Amino acid sequence: MDSKVHLVGKTNVTPSNIIFFKAEANYSEVFMTNGQRIVLSKTLKQMETLFAPFGFYRPHKSFLINLRHVISCSVHTNRQIELTNNFRADLSRRKKNDFMEIRNNKKVSHC
Numbered sequence: 001m002d003s004k005v006h007l008v009g010k011t012n013v014t015p016s017n018i019i020f021f022k023a024e025a026n027y028s029e030v031f032m033t034n035g036q037r038i039v040l041s042k043t044l045k046q047m048e049t050l051f052a053p054f055g056f057y058r059p060h061k062s063f064l065i066n067l068r069h070v071i072s073c074s075v076h077t078n079r080q081i082e083l084t085n086n087f088r089a090d091l092s093r094r095k096k097n098d099f100m101e102i103r104n105n106k107k108v109s110h111c
Helices: 044-054 096-104
Strands: 005-008 011-013 018-024 027-032 037-040 056-060 063-066 070-074 080-083 087-090
Touching: 005 037, 005 044, 018 044, 018 087, 027 044, 044 056, 044 063, 056 087, 056 096, 063 080, 063 087
Parallel strands: none
Antiparallel strands: 005 011, 018 027, 018 063, 027 037, 056 063, 070 080, 080 087
């Protein structure tokens, strides 16, 4: 069972219930499996440090994704990662090889 992680105020979340984080300037928006969205006044870099041990990966400067919620990916054409609930995250050119290595190591099973 996942442990809870403190986000903001009295909000604690289970990492497996987070699909991804999206950066908006010095804010981060959290997209949850239940459809809830939470806006945090924390940077994506802060979130990356906190959530990396739970299987989160930063494929682009604007996204931090939960590898458990990857459905498919297109690393050669439009460089996008399809996530749960029809969300898509961008994959930067520079992170493409790193992501493919993670995918080949079976951490991402659906790509």
